Amino acid sequence: MKNFLLVGAGFSNAVIARELAEQGHRVTVIDQRNHVAGNCHSERDSETDVMVHIYGPHIFHTDNERVWNYINRFGEWMPFINRVKTISQGAVYSLPINLHTINQFFGKTCSPAEAKLLIESQADMSISDPQTFEEQAMRFVGKDLYKAFFYGYTKKQWGVEPKELPASILKRLPVRFNYDDNYFAHKYQGMPKEGYTAIVKNILNHPNIEVRLNTAFSQDMKAKFDHIFWSGPLDAYFDFELGRLGYRTLDFEVFRAEGDYQGNAVINYGDENVPYTRISEHKHFAPWEQHAKTICYREFSRLCEEKDIPYYPIRLVKDKALLKQYVDKANKETQVTFVGRLGTYRYLDMDVTIKEALETAEHIKEALASNQVLAPFYVNMDV
Incomplete structure (x- = not known):
C-alpha cells in the first residue's frame, strides 16, 4: 500500500485518486481553491437559482464509450445539444x-x-x-x-x-452541407443534472481518499508521501525557474436579467470591434429546469498574468522552446507524475482528460505491481 499526494482536485486527479483508492492505496487530494472540480466547478447562483459554470461553459461530448460509461457511474446526465449562434456584421448565423x-x-x-x-x-x-x-x-x-x-x-x-x-x-474546419447545427459531432453529449462539481465530489467519495481544500502545495509535503501527481501548471512545480509558459486567461462580466436574455446558451461575437468573444446564458445549459430570472457571462480573453487563472496554453514558438526545457527538467524527477491540461501544457477536452487519467492509472497500477519506478509523464510530450 502506497501513500499518494494529488495536487489539484480537477477531473484528472479525481479519476486517478479513485482508481488508486479502489486498489487500497491511501490518497490525499489537495487544492488551493475552496472547491473541487477545478475550472469545471459549477454552483447555483443565489439570486436566480440557475446552475452556473463559474469558470465558463463546459459541455461534455465524446465518442469514447468507456469514458461515457465511467462518468455515468457518478451522477445523472441529461441530454444536451450545444447549438451555437454567432453575430457577425449585424446578422445572426448558426455555427459550425x-x-x-x-x-x-x-x-x-x-x-x-x-x-x-x-x-x-x-x-x-x-x-x-x-x-x-x-x-x-x-x-x-x-x-x-x-x-x-x-x-x-x-x-x-x-x-x-x-x-x-x-x-x-x-485542426479541421467543420463545414456541413446539410442543416445540422449541432456544434459537436460526437455520439455522446450531455450535461450533469446537478452540475460538474457534484460529479467530481462523487468520484472523490471513497474511504481511502482525503480531500483538503484551501490547501496549497509546499515542498515539505514531499517527505510525507511516496509519490505526487501534479495537475497544476508544469512551470509552477519548478517555481517558474526557467520562466513562465504562455497562457490565455478569461475575464467574465456577470449580469442578470428577468426572463430570457438571448434565447440560447452561447452566442459568439465575430466582429473585431466588439471587445468580448461571446455571451453565455447559463439557464440554457439546463433546459430541463425553469427559472424566472437569468444570469449571463460576457467573456473577454487576454494574456494570463501572474495572479490569473490559466485557461488555454498558447504554445507558440517561444512557448514550445521553454516547454521542452521544462519537460527535460521534469524527466529527471522520480517522485512526481505530471497530469492533465496544466501539468502537460496541452489543451484537452474533458473526455480526453478523463481518458488519459484512466490510462495513467492503469500504467501506475502495472508499474506498482512490478516494482517499477513511476514515470514523470504517461503521455507523449514530444514538442
Whole structure:
C-alpha cells in the first residue's frame, strides 16, 4: 500500500485518486481553491437559482464509450445539444458553418451539391499546404466566410493576428452541407443534472481518499508521501525557474436579467470591434429546469498574468522552446507524475482528460505491481 499526494482536485486527479483508492492505496487530494472540480466547478447562483459554470461553459461530448460509461457511474446526465449562434456584421448565423449559414450568408437557396461548389469557388486553392490558422481557413472557406466568422473572434481569443497562429489550432474546419447545427459531432453529449462539481465530489467519495481544500502545495509535503501527481501548471512545480509558459486567461462580466436574455446558451461575437468573444446564458445549459430570472457571462480573453487563472496554453514558438526545457527538467524527477491540461501544457477536452487519467492509472497500477519506478509523464510530450 502506497501513500499518494494529488495536487489539484480537477477531473484528472479525481479519476486517478479513485482508481488508486479502489486498489487500497491511501490518497490525499489537495487544492488551493475552496472547491473541487477545478475550472469545471459549477454552483447555483443565489439570486436566480440557475446552475452556473463559474469558470465558463463546459459541455461534455465524446465518442469514447468507456469514458461515457465511467462518468455515468457518478451522477445523472441529461441530454444536451450545444447549438451555437454567432453575430457577425449585424446578422445572426448558426455555427459550425452549415447549409443554412451558407445560404443565409450568400443570400442563396443552394442544395448541398450547389453549396459545395459555391464554397469551392470561394476557397483559395493556391494554398496547398496550410501552415497558419489564416491559411487553413482561407484554403477551406475563402476570404468572406473567414473574415465574418473566424478572423475577429480568433484575434480576440488569442490576442494575435490569426496568421501568427499555427494551422493546428483550426485542426479541421467543420463545414456541413446539410442543416445540422449541432456544434459537436460526437455520439455522446450531455450535461450533469446537478452540475460538474457534484460529479467530481462523487468520484472523490471513497474511504481511502482525503480531500483538503484551501490547501496549497509546499515542498515539505514531499517527505510525507511516496509519490505526487501534479495537475497544476508544469512551470509552477519548478517555481517558474526557467520562466513562465504562455497562457490565455478569461475575464467574465456577470449580469442578470428577468426572463430570457438571448434565447440560447452561447452566442459568439465575430466582429473585431466588439471587445468580448461571446455571451453565455447559463439557464440554457439546463433546459430541463425553469427559472424566472437569468444570469449571463460576457467573456473577454487576454494574456494570463501572474495572479490569473490559466485557461488555454498558447504554445507558440517561444512557448514550445521553454516547454521542452521544462519537460527535460521534469524527466529527471522520480517522485512526481505530471497530469492533465496544466501539468502537460496541452489543451484537452474533458473526455480526453478523463481518458488519459484512466490510462495513467492503469500504467501506475502495472508499474506498482512490478516494482517499477513511476514515470514523470504517461503521455507523449514530444514538442
